[in-house]
Amino acid sequence: MKSIAILGSTGSIGTQTLEAVDFLNDIKVSALTAGGNIELLERQARKYKPSVVAVADLSKAADLKLRLADTDIEVVSGQEGICYAATLDEVDMVVAAIVGIAGLSPVYDAICAGKDIALANKETLVTAGDIIMPLAREKGVGMLPVDSEHHAIFQCITEKKNIKNLIITASGGSFFGKTPQELENVTVEDALNHPNWSMGRKITIDSATLMNKALEVIEAHHLFNVDYDRIKVVVHRESIVHSMVEYTDNSVLAQMATPDMRLPIQAALTYPEMAEGIAKPLDLSKICTLSFYEPDRKTFPALDLGLYAGKTGGSMPVVFNAANEAAVQMFLDGKIRFMEIVQLVEKAMEKHTVIPNPTIKEISEIDKKIRGDLNC
Amino acid sequence: MKSIAILGSTGSIGTQTLEAVDFLNDIKVSALTAGGNIELLERQARKYKPSVVAVADLSKAADLKLRLADTDIEVVSGQEGICYAATLDEVDMVVAAIVGIAGLSPVYDAICAGKDIALANKETLVTAGDIIMPLAREKGVGMLPVDSEHHAIFQCITEKKNIKNLIITASGGSFFGKTPQELENVTVEDALNHPNWSMGRKITIDSATLMNKALEVIEAHHLFNVDYDRIKVVVHRESIVHSMVEYTDNSVLAQMATPDMRLPIQAALTYPEMAEGIAKPLDLSKICTLSFYEPDRKTFPALDLGLYAGKTGGSMPVVFNAANEAAVQMFLDGKIRFMEIVQLVEKAMEKHTVIPNPTIKEISEIDKKIRGDLNC
Numbered sequence: 131m132k133s134i135a136i137l138g139s140t141g142s143i144g145t146q147t148l149e150a151v152d153f154l155n156d157i158k159v160s161a162l163t164a165g166g167n168i169e170l171l172e173r174q175a176r177k178y179k180p181s182v183v184a185v186a187d188l189s190k191a192a193d194l195k196l197r198l199a200d201t202d203i204e205v206v207s208g209q210e211g212i213c214y215a216a217t218l219d220e221v222d223m224v225v226a227a228i229v230g231i232a233g234l235s236p237v238y239d240a241i242c243a244g245k246d247i248a249l250a251n252k253e254t255l256v257t258a259g260d261i262i263m264p265l266a267r268e269k270g271v272g273m274l275p276v277d278s279e280h281h282a283i284f285q286c287i288t289e290k291k292n293i294k295n296l297i298i299t300a301s302g303g304s305f306f307g308k309t310p311q312e313l314e315n316v317t318v319e320d321a322l323n324h325p326n327w328s329m330g331r332k333i334t335i336d337s338a339t340l341m342n343k344a345l346e347v348i349e350a351h352h353l354f355n356v357d358y359d360r361i362k363v364v365v366h367r368e369s370i371v372h373s374m375v376e377y378t379d380n381s382v383l384a385q386m387a388t389p390d391m392r393l394p395i396q397a398a399l400t401y402p403e404m405a406e407g408i409a410k411p412l413d414l415s416k417i418c419t420l421s422f423y424e425p426d427r428k429t430f431p432a433l434d435l436g437l438y439a440g441k442t443g444g445s446m447p448v449v450f451n452a453a454n455e456a457a458v459q460m461f462l463d464g465k466i467r468f469m470e471i472v473q474l475v476e477k478a479m480e481k482h483t484v485i486p487n488p489t490i491k492e493i494s495e496i497d498k499k500i501r502g503d504l505n506c
Numbered sequence: 507m508k509s510i511a512i513l514g515s516t517g518s519i520g521t522q523t524l525e526a527v528d529f530l531n532d533i534k535v536s537a538l539t540a541g542g543n544i545e546l547l548e549r550q551a552r553k554y555k556p557s558v559v560a561v562a563d564l565s566k567a568a569d570l571k572l573r574l575a576d577t578d579i580e581v582v583s584g585q586e587g588i589c590y591a592a593t594l595d596e597v598d599m600v601v602a603a604i605v606g607i608a609g610l611s612p613v614y615d616a617i618c619a620g621k622d623i624a625l626a627n628k629e630t631l632v633t634a635g636d637i638i639m640p641l642a643r644e645k646g647v648g649m650l651p652v653d654s655e656h657h658a659i660f661q662c663i664t665e666k667k668n669i670k671n672l673i674i675t676a677s678g679g680s681f682f683g684k685t686p687q688e689l690e691n692v693t694v695e696d697a698l699n700h701p702n703w704s705m706g707r708k709i710t711i712d713s714a715t716l717m718n719k720a721l722e723v724i725e726a727h728h729l730f731n732v733d734y735d736r737i738k739v740v741v742h743r744e745s746i747v748h749s750m751v752e753y754t755d756n757s758v759l760a761q762m763a764t765p766d767m768r769l770p771i772q773a774a775l776t777y778p779e780m781a782e783g784i785a786k787p788l789d790l791s792k793i794c795t796l797s798f799y800e801p802d803r804k805t806f807p808a809l810d811l812g813l814y815a816g817k818t819g820g821s822m823p824v825v826f827n828a829a830n831e832a833a834v835q836m837f838l839d840g841k842i843r844f845m846e847i848v849q850l851v852e853k854a855m856e857k858h859t860v861i862p863n864p865t866i867k868e869i870s871e872i873d874k875k876i877r878g879d880l881n882c
Binding site: 378380 | 664673753754756757758759761762772773776782783785787791799
């Protein structure tokens with residue numbers, strides 16, 4: 131029986147991972163970690179009886195320790211505690227579902243400890259792909275993408291040769307078809323109203339700006355070792371085609387499925403085997419129409435900004451990501467307007483002097499500095 | 507350098523195979539065969555300098571022999587001559603592009619001689635799949651589908667496990683959306699007016715009746731060893747998605763490409779390698795929309811008739827195919843109306859007493875008898 135640790139078990143991907151675990155019924159949950167939602171984490175701990183639970187927030191960890199005093203479950207805390215959970219001896223696979231750069235360090239430690247990674251945390255590869263991928267290869271660790279797009283590409287790559295282009299689909303987010311003028315005064319509520327996917331708040335905003343797609347392009351570059359010039363983005367409103375691979379002979383393989391994150395989660399959990407689907411089958415004749423458009427790069431400049439960050443490399447994607455995380459939080463907190471998210475990211479990138487091969491420590495420092503600068 | 511024999515080199519698939527040969531520039535054409543179009547066959551022979559050309563029509567073969575008297579090319583004739591060309595020592599792969607059951611016997615001989623088969627002739631597997639596929643396995647011969655649909659499935663099958671359903675797409679042909687009343691008086695010209703594909707006359711009519719799709723379902727059953735209940739048909743008007751494979755976890759892999767037969771031809775010729783595409787790349791954002799519908803099984807009963815023939819097995823698919831070939835010819839000759847094609851096939855099937863495991867000889871006899879009966 132495969133044993134897993136879920137980092138970020140109370141979030142959107144975390145809870146859906148547990149739904150997949152329930153459905154599959156042959157996976158042991160050995161560790162759960164959360165930021166601070168100890169009410170849900172306690173319920174999860176009582177249900178799945180992991181060996182370890184970790185809480186990032188120290189005082190909430192202390193609280194949870196009291197709550198779980200009647201159990202054998204070890205409660206640990208802080209970043210250190212999360213890394214402890216991610217490297218537990220009994221764990222075979224780590225589901226990396228922490229949102230943001232906070233997910234990087236435990237994934238790094240888990241790979242060092244030889245754990246396979248089900249990677250839902252984009253920032254790991256966006257900020258440190260040049261470190262993480264070689265390390266994973268060195269350690270013989272599987273990097274299984276949990277993003278629907280990257281999982282689709284993973285499934286469409288039948289052999290690692292003859293790949294001409296990766297084609298990542300984008301739903302277009304909440305504001306597809308809008309003009310810059312129309313976006314001037316959109317609200318947080320408007321931005322959170324995604325047409326197809328039920329996701330966390332951060333990623334839903336990233337979807338509306340197309341930042342999410344930019345991050346995915348950078349992630350795909352690292353994950354599949356494909357040049358940026360060969361990673362295309364096409365808007366596909368229905369979110370049925372999750373991504374495609376174009377081959378040398380101009381044939382294209384596309385992966386389709388109902389928009390349900392539990393499908394790529396399940397695929398990672400069961401890999402290299404495949405189980406019956408928790409996601410519903412696709413009925414194409416009911417869906418009837420799939421539409422595709424060029425992305426509007428003028429209204430949504432985040433895409434080209436991300437491409438620029440990726441191509442520049444070094445510490446630039448760290449800045450791109452950190453500035454975006456900070457700016458999205460400011461938008462969610464009502465401090466800036468929607469269009470200012472990308473503007474702030476661009477300014478932060480303009481001010482930055484690139485460090486060619488940043489270490490994990492430098493990445494963390496740059497990240498902190500960028501956030502600090504933006505929040506002043 | 508791979509050496510090929512093209513059976514049916516003057517037909518639609520044959521001429522497109524030679525275009526792919528020109529494009530690939532590293533394939534030797536060792537043999538060409540045709541029914542009777544010796545003008546084109548002579549030009550092909552002078553250009554590609556094969557060792558052998560074969561003509562089915564005896565007097566036309568004699569004529570071609572005179573025309574090519576100034577060359578070293580061996581000219582042979584009749585069914586025997588075509589089988590000779592298909593089993594030539596120097597040939598590695600036989601492109602089976604003869605239309606109709608006439609293609610069966612040379613394919614059988616070619617497999618016996620250990621040649622890989624690029625199979626464009628549906629009737630080979632429709633009428634004799636239970637003989638051909640085990641023989642190909644026994645001889646270690648590659649069966650490479652040249653139909654766009656079967657090639658798509660071939661490309662979408664990444665592993666031979668976890669396959670839930672094959673989903674074959676149908677363009678819907680010239681008469682998609684019509685009612686039976688509207689089909690009462692359609693002309694040959696109407697039927698030949700296919701929306702997407704430029705194909706031979708027989709297959710274009712089969713596309714209009716959906717007979718072609720029925721034949722493809724039977725072919726797919728044999729080629730991929732999948733039960734009839736797990737082979738679905740979905741109408742897809744744009745002919746961009748050439749077919750799909752649904753996996754156990756409800757993910758679907760689809761192969762897309764511009765509708766160009768030279769793509770699957772080239773893929774078969776270069777297999778297991780892949781070359782740059784003779785077919786143009788797909789630009790999904792220009793195509794914009796892909797649509798899917800349930801097939802109209804009432805207006806186009808050929809689909810269920812073919813499924814019934816396939817499921818019944820034995821000699822029934824032979825009858826289905828032979829009656830259809832004869833009826834299509836009668837329609838093209840202006841002897842029957844469009845809707846009578848399927849009616850004649852159904853009647854022939856009703857009258858037939860199934861032979862469980864017909865031999866190649868019996869298949870040929872049944873075929874002749876059915877055609878004879880219909881032409882009386």
